[in-house]
Amino acid sequence: MGRPRGPSVRLKLTLSYAGFLMLAGAVPLAAIGFFLLRNGWLRTNEQGRWQATPGTSFVQGFAPMAAGVMVFLLLFGLLGGWLLAGRMLAPLDRITQATRGAAAGSLSHRIRLPGRQDEFRELADAFDTMLVQVEAHVGEQRRFAANASHELRTPLAISKALLDVARNDPHHDREEILDRLTAVNTRAIGLTEALLLLSRAEQRSFTREPVDLSLMAEEAAETLLPFAEKHGVTLEAGGAIAFTTGSPALLLQLTMNLVHNAIVHNLPEQGTVRVTTSVCPHTVALTVENSGEQVPEDLVASLTEPFRRGTERVHTDHAGVGLGLAIVKTITQAHDGTLTLTPRPGGGLRAAVELPACGPARGEAGKRCRASATVT
Numbered sequence: 001m002g003r004p005r006g007p008s009v010r011l012k013l014t015l016s017y018a019g020f021l022m023l024a025g026a027v028p029l030a031a032i033g034f035f036l037l038r039n040g041w042l043r044t045n046e047q048g049r050w051q052a053t054p055g056t057s058f059v060q061g062f063a064p065m066a067a068g069v070m071v072f073l074l075l076f077g078l079l080g081g082w083l084l085a086g087r088m089l090a091p092l093d094r095i096t097q098a099t100r101g102a103a104a105g106s107l108s109h110r111i112r113l114p115g116r117q118d119e120f121r122e123l124a125d126a127f128d129t130m131l132v133q134v135e136a137h138v139g140e141q142r143r144f145a146a147n148a149s150h151e152l153r154t155p156l157a158i159s160k161a162l163l164d165v166a167r168n169d170p171h172h173d174r175e176e177i178l179d180r181l182t183a184v185n186t187r188a189i190g191l192t193e194a195l196l197l198l199s200r201a202e203q204r205s206f207t208r209e210p211v212d213l214s215l216m217a218e219e220a221a222e223t224l225l226p227f228a229e230k231h232g233v234t235l236e237a238g239g240a241i242a243f244t245t246g247s248p249a250l251l252l253q254l255t256m257n258l259v260h261n262a263i264v265h266n267l268p269e270q271g272t273v274r275v276t277t278s279v280c281p282h283t284v285a286l287t288v289e290n291s292g293e294q295v296p297e298d299l300v301a302s303l304t305e306p307f308r309r310g311t312e313r314v315h316t317d318h319a320g321v322g323l324g325l326a327i328v329k330t331i332t333q334a335h336d337g338t339l340t341l342t343p344r345p346g347g348g349l350r351a352a353v354e355l356p357a358c359g360p361a362r363g364e365a366g367k368r369c370r371a372s373a374t375v376t
Contacts, residue, residue, distance in 0.1 A: 110128045155187055212242065220255040239275075335355050339351070
């Protein structure tokens with residue numbers, strides 16, 4: 001930041017220790033001198049100089065002795081303060097070195113400060129925790145960039161191949177090529193829109209307003225009902241009025257993604273999807289449950305990563321772009337909520353989104369929620 005160099009913290013602490021030590025010594029010495037004066041053991045002569053009264057000759061050495069004591073305290077305070085400050089600030093030096101390493105790109109280093117818990121160790125532990133989170137986030141972003149590049153390159157490569165075929169083989173069925181180009185282009189547009197939606201949710205660039213999750217569930221179920229019937233899936237929606245605050249468009253997209261995911265990742269026939277909303281004292285919940293094959297625990301833990309489609313149980317003609325649950329997770333976090341994915345004992349998945357409730361404790365937002373609930 002271009003700041004001018006100032007005295008080190010160690011020097012400041014050393015001077016502080018020495019100053020306090022001299023002050024601690026000066027106070028009793030001053031008190032002794034005042035006591036001697038008050039009891040007449042010291043008096044002034046005609047020349048205005050202090051002299052000891054008869055019988056108290058030991059007082060004559062008081063001033064030199066006091067000066068000697070102060071010099072000793074100064075030297076002792078400087079030396080002792082310098083050593084103590086260095087010992088106390090040693091953990092801070094380790095934290096500084098780790099910070100510089102992290103700034104240079106070394107995120108795998110950890111401080112792991114030994115000893116009992118104190119302020120420095122709390123700072124070191126907090127910094128280690130931050131490094132773990134940053135390293136995981138950077139790794140996730142690198143995987144995301146690599147996967148996104150691959151996903152975007154695929155439709156472009158297919159389009160180039162189709163155009164080469166049309167150019168080199170004029171007798172080839174052009175309608176077929178156009179149909180395939182349209183399908184590839186539609187997929188590329190869907191992927192791009194999903195990436196833009198993911199970025200928008202991460203930046204939280206939206207206006208918050210009261211939203212009833214039960215209406216989101218009903219709209220998503222009504223919109224996707226033909227899609228569910230086409231795949232032989234029974235779709236049900238119900239539950240309590242559940243108000244939260246956020247973006248209606250993003251929360252609807254969240255619900256649509258969950259329901260669509262539940263329909264696609266289902267049994268080949270006679271599958272079920274149930275969408276419910278519920279209200280707790282401080283939160284509201286949207287739950288989507290679907291039948292299907294048994295889902296391994298290790299697969300569930302990675303389903304919210306971008307471009308993870310769960311290919312073990314997905315129909316190949318409805319693989320999607322692999323961002324459905326990643327978008328759900330991002331939208332949930334942008335609304336200060338939590339997403340929990342749990343395998344169902346009989347097969348399938350249970351996805352529960354829990355968001356802050358919109359109520360009287362929310363101030364003006366709560367008033368708008370109550371007004372909206374009254375109108376509803």
